Amino acid sequence: MLATVLAASIAAAQAATPAAQTTTISPAAIQHATQLRDKAVADDTGYKIVESLTTEVGPRMAGSEADARAVAWAVAKFKSLGYDKVWTEPVTFPKWVRTSEHAQVLGDHAQPLTLTALGGSPGGTVEGEVVRFADLKSLQEAPAGSLKGKIAFIDVPMERAKDGSGYGMGSQIRGRGPSAAAKAGASAYLMRSAGTDSHRNPHTGITRFDDGLTPIPSAALATPDAEQLSRLVALGKPIRVKVALDVGWTGEATSYNVIGEMRGRSKPDEVVVIGGHLDSWDLGTGAIDDGAGVAIAMGAGKLIGDMKQRPARTIRVVAFANEEQGLYGGRAYAEKHGPDVRKHQIGAESDFGAGRIYAFSTGAPERALGAVKQIADVLAPLGIAYTPGEGGPGPDISPFAGNGLAWAALRQDGTDYFDYHHTPDDTLDKIDPKALAQNVAAYAVFAYLAADAQGDFGSEAKKVTPPRE
């Protein structure tokens, strides 16, 4: 919804700019992209990249020792794939660490509970009676001090949806629940995981506390544990729980956006930028979030680089640093490259798993829509619909898109994404190699054709409200 509003505001802004050349794509380019597509769907380059990253590096939380290994892996992988130019750009952020986390019901029904600290939670060991809330609003309406010494618990199931729309409420409960609990005086915060599975694998993810509040230990229960706690509370007796989190912020860390380029044949200073994020949460091995995105973009660039005739413009692949804790890599990229926005033909990020792409759209202005439709026509045999006006830029592209970068959306089927997202279960076995190849094919087609178009897709310095937080 938000993305649609953004697209409209960009279109309105663009209507006011002077008329420019109509963007078109040559028949030769269409032919090359069609061949590229058919080669890519039968190619396992992408799968081998994500297998390598998730196996050899494994979990790689921003700022960790493994994150540094991931940066070295990305540099080496770009080079081994034959990228023409490979470099890093530093990204600095606060460092958060997880050492251990435990919880248990105390008393007559003593038993362990499976949970995981939310990113950004402080550490601490708390015992208290659980007060259950059926939604975020109820907790937000709890009077100040009413939860003194208690543990606030929100138990809201998340709905499964192809487009991931159920995550809206889930991420709000994660982002805003802890502050609401702290305001009401609670000594800790528990939530049912923002996930669609029913396994003992809780879903982590970043949270933040409003200014002026003293942060409280905050964690997500696995779905079966949230249901168990609700049943225990429903017995009608006070249920006391102990939560022990050894986690917290500890200084600053510097990681890197890792960038590889396949040089364009005639306009090498102009780039189509595609990417994913290199960091992951620590619980799984970051296969679907976002090893897949890195592999899709790296793999697409590799296949374009191998073509007999490169596109006019350069393909730039970015493995973004620290997306998970606040789009640090995406913001750093936007800041550093903002002055060059007009040299960025268009950008797209893959960060919604490894499901098949089912829809394509862009935020491009009227003059480019013919070329967009040409791209859509080459994507169509991959099972991808052209859905103008829907979607939005991926998270790490969004800060720059907010400042005028033209963007495309290659929307993935996220029906199962929130079964694994941010859990220990985000591992390589959750990726279907054929679906990943379809993604690589789509990104390759899109990037190739956008890079070879005559004319632009609307990148232009401007100031609009960023589409996503």
Add this chain to the structure above:
Amino acid sequence: MLATVLAASIAAAQAATPAAQTTTISPAAIQHATQLRDKAVADDTGYKIVESLTTEVGPRMAGSEADARAVAWAVAKFKSLGYDKVWTEPVTFPKWVRTSEHAQVLGDHAQPLTLTALGGSPGGTVEGEVVRFADLKSLQEAPAGSLKGKIAFIDVPMERAKDGSGYGMGSQIRGRGPSAAAKAGASAYLMRSAGTDSHRNPHTGITRFDDGLTPIPSAALATPDAEQLSRLVALGKPIRVKVALDVGWTGEATSYNVIGEMRGRSKPDEVVVIGGHLDSWDLGTGAIDDGAGVAIAMGAGKLIGDMKQRPARTIRVVAFANEEQGLYGGRAYAEKHGPDVRKHQIGAESDFGAGRIYAFSTGAPERALGAVKQIADVLAPLGIAYTPGEGGPGPDISPFAGNGLAWAALRQDGTDYFDYHHTPDDTLDKIDPKALAQNVAAYAVFAYLAADAQGDFGSEAKKVTPPRE
């Protein structure tokens, strides 16, 4: 296969005994059982029992504080369900405890591995290079001393099957792998979980060491972790792993078989015995293994107890102690009640989850097969096929069946059972209330008709090889 052999040997033994009365069931009993069946499939007594046990007690490993609470729960639950007589019988066994368990890959590919100690494993912290074996036989053939200082790792996927047949190899790898590793000099043993899922929830289960061996720390990796470790080993460099298990045997514990009876109307001293086991592993809440079995048997007895006309014989429901670590409750029951074998009309245990029952059979002799067919006919509308010659007694019934107890098998669909078996994921949400009600209905029909039959099903003191270890 083993069970088929047993059935044949029992039949042969019975052919040699003097001819007895043909067993029959009255038309009135058939009518009552049909009504009972139709009431039971729409009744939630069984689900409420398993909800209560798994919620209020939770995990209840044999000998733990929670196991004692489970015994108290069972006594109270039998009483609240209106059982006429409730008592306990002590069961003593060695006590094994799990405090913590961790593992990690060391070196260039440092990352945590998710595992769980096998029941019976000693504790210890071990570092060593991993040597992978593709099957149990290869490890068993490793020369003595050849794995000195190494960690043996067997990686065999388990096949999914309705009848759980894939577990045969899985449980062998768990039971015999540790001794094979110790014989070859390994300092620790790892196996891919005996399970059919692909989640970060490893499968525990009992193991034992051959006499004369020094036990070594032994654990099961979650499926994704086993695959990850195999991929790491396949990189071709030595892969070192650290395994730290704080677990082990610690003295003896006494728990209890908890028994409830619904008194028969005319032959109250003779019993049909049905049951499940009360203990569970500690990782999940023991919903499918075996809260479901306890609930099915307790629920069936309750519905029979509520009938206007009770069956001739008594329905005895047993919640067996410590099945998981060696059938201690089943053995204790067989030992104590062995002299009364002829007063046991027939026995059946539910210990294969909460899937629908799809097949019925017994080990009864020729003279009882008419009555068995009568029972099968009342079960048929529940989707249950009569499959003579297949199946065998449940684990806790098997020691007594080996000594002559007549047994029935109500075989459950175990297609998904090994996705959850012995894992943290064995929780209430994995039970379909309708499937559980079908189980209760089947057990109620079987127990009622067997208890009201004229004549017997072949219980007689004898000595045959126990059908299962």
